[in-house]
Amino acid sequence: xxxxxDLTQRKAKVDMAEDVVAPLAGKVLSIAVASGDTVEEDxxxxxxxxxxxxxxxxxPSDGTVIAIKVxxxxxxxxDDVLATLTD
Amino acid sequence: MAFxxxxxxxxxxxxxxxxxxxxxxLVTLAIRKQYEPLLLLPIGFGVLxxxxxxxxxMTPEEGLIxxxxxYGVEWEVIPPLIFLxxxxxxxxxxxxxxxxxxxxxxxxxxxxYVTFFAAHAFGFTLQEAAAIGIIGGADGPTTIFLAxxxxxxLLGACAVAAxxxxxxxxIIQPPIMRLLTTEQERxxxxxxxxxxxxxxxxxxxxVAAMVIVLLVPAxxxxxxxxxxxxxxxxxxxxxxxxxxxxNALMNIVTIFLGISVGATMSAASFLRAEVLFxxxxxxxxxxxxxxxxxxxxxxxxxxxxxxxxxLVGAAGVSAxxxxxxxxxxxxxxxxxxxxxxxxxxxxxxxxxxxxxIAAGIFLSMLQ
Amino acid sequence: MGRRTDTPTYNCFPVDAAVSIFVNGIIGVFAGIAVLYVxxxxxxxxxxxxxxxxxxxxxxx
Numbered sequence: 036x037x038x039x040x041d042l043t044q045r046k047a048k049v050d051m052a053e054d055v056v057a058p059l060a061g062k063v064l065s066i067a068v069a070s071g072d073t074v075e076e077d078x079x080x081x082x083x084x085x086x087x088x089x090x091x092x093x094x095p096s097d098g099t100v101i102a103i104k105v106x107x108x109x110x111x112x113x114d115d116v117l118a119t120l121t122d
Numbered sequence: 123m124a125f126x127x128x129x130x131x132x133x134x135x136x137x138x139x140x141x142x143x144x145x146x147x148l149v150t151l152a153i154r155k156q157y158e159p160l161l162l163l164p165i166g167f168g169v170l171x172x173x174x175x176x177x178x179x180m181t182p183e184e185g186l187i188x189x190x191x192x193y194g195v196e197w198e199v200i201p202p203l204i205f206l207x208x209x210x211x212x213x214x215x216x217x218x219x220x221x222x223x224x225x226x227x228x229x230x231x232x233x234x235y236v237t238f239f240a241a242h243a244f245g246f247t248l249q250e251a252a253a254i255g256i257i258g259g260a261d262g263p264t265t266i267f268l269a270x271x272x273x274x275x276l277l278g279a280c281a282v283a284a285x286x287x288x289x290x291x292x293i294i295q296p297p298i299m300r301l302l303t304t305e306q307e308r309x310x311x312x313x314x315x316x317x318x319x320x321x322x323x324x325x326x327x328x329v330a331a332m333v334i335v336l337l338v339p340a341x342x343x344x345x346x347x348x349x350x351x352x353x354x355x356x357x358x359x360x361x362x363x364x365x366x367x368x369n370a371l372m373n374i375v376t377i378f379l380g381i382s383v384g385a386t387m388s389a390a391s392f393l394r395a396e397v398l399f400x401x402x403x404x405x406x407x408x409x410x411x412x413x414x415x416x417x418x419x420x421x422x423x424x425x426x427x428x429x430x431x432x433l434v435g436a437a438g439v440s441a442x443x444x445x446x447x448x449x450x451x452x453x454x455x456x457x458x459x460x461x462x463x464x465x466x467x468x469x470x471x472x473x474x475x476x477x478x479i480a481a482g483i484f485l486s487m488l489q
Numbered sequence: 490m491g492r493r494t495d496t497p498t499y500n501c502f503p504v505d506a507a508v509s510i511f512v513n514g515i516i517g518v519f520a521g522i523a524v525l526y527v528x529x530x531x532x533x534x535x536x537x538x539x540x541x542x543x544x545x546x547x548x549x550x
């Protein structure tokens with residue numbers, strides 16, 4: 036019972052949410068947003084460092100940041116989820 | 123008054139004073155602008171001290187730096203050791219996941235051959251023309267390797283030209299790239315490729331070394347060490363060797379390479395009109411290599427549905443990873459969510475291999 | 490200083506040699522790279538997909 040409701044809840048969340056994924060592997064250099072912040076499409080979310088070069092990751096859509104999955108200094112792989120937005 | 127006779131200052135020639143300025147300029151560029159400081163700093167200092175009179179630093183059989191040069195560069199030891207370190211640093215993943223991009227690294231050798239032809243037409247010997255042309259490959263150790271064997275009298279000038287232009291990649295390349303592409307082309311987002319598996323990465327250095335050496339045996343010293351370094355890395359069982367190849371060994375040989383390449387630049391060998399030619403032709407080589415990489419990418423787009431962003435073609439010049447960064451930055455100017463870095467690494471790495479093959483072909487035909 | 494030879498800087502080869510190196514060089518580089526391309530394709534087919542633990546992806550290329 037509990038499990039089932041948990042699953043549906045999670046599924047609903049996933050349907051509404053949009054992930055900010057890492058466009059390339061690198062190290063998280065700085066994070067420009069905090070959980071609860073409202074962002075617009077193309078706003079800066081965080082900065083990755085790859086090949087000694089800073090790469091800015093932008094918000095894929097308008098929304099509210101509901102979770103930030105990484106911390107400054109983390110090493111991330113391509114396609115890792117960095118943050119989750121909700122409409 | 124024997125002491126007075128030995129005074130170095132009385133033996134200084136005007137040419138040497140000019141070379142002091144050249145050496146100090148390189149040192150300054152390395153420190154102030156951080157232009158390839160790991161090499162231009164020792165090279166600049168080498169130029170300076172080689173032009174101090176009566177030191178005999180470069181006297182054959184006796185001089186200290188001559189010994190570094192002779193046993194390190196003339197004996198072809200140091201450039202392959204640098205390649206060992208480069209191999210240990212290299213992740214072939216971006217290339218393995220997008221095999222078709224390897225051709226862009228071949229196209230970017232266009233500048234090598236056009237410049238070779240032009241230099242020969244200007245009166246350089248075939249051997250000298252080859253050493254000048256290879257500057258267009260934008261690969262320092264390969265340039266030194268080839269010049270040391272074919273045209274040692276031009277080694278210093280060719281090496282300094284190669285390293286200076288590599289440092290200037292972010293200035294030289296973008297205007298050419300913008301000229302040859304439209305805004306829409308620069309904004310092309312490339313389709314994400316699958317990731318190369320660990321097994322592919324492990325097998326690649328072994329097979330690639332065999333294939334290339336079977337085809338162009340003269341490229342063996344560089345390619346074999348390059349792939350050995352990469353095998354260290356991908357095998358994951360010799361972390362100590364990988365670490366030494368990447369760091370300690372690489373740093374040690376870089377010191378000896380820098381000072382000895384700099385010291386080959388005596389006033390008599392450097393202050394000649396030819397050297398201006400070398401720098402000019404080297405720049406032309408760079409520009410043509412950039413252009414031919416971009417143009418092949420555009421040509422490939424005619425025949426393929428999955429479009430290639432032509433900017434990654436410019437990364438076919440082997441300056442790793444500067445050329446890939448430049449492609450990424452110019453792409454991001456057109457569309458800030460365009461992340462070309464990893465796509466550009468493919469041509470970038472194949473450019474290194476392409477330049478080594480080109481050097482091997484020159485060697486086998488000219489030595 | 491420290492040089493093996495004093496090669497004079499005049500043409501001691503006919504232009505034909507330059508043309509030959511030019512053509513051979515360009516063909517050689519493309520041939521070498523093409524062989525590597527085939528090698529990588531074969532690798533992708535053998536080691537690329539069968540390797541355990543690699544997530545199935547669209548690897549049309």
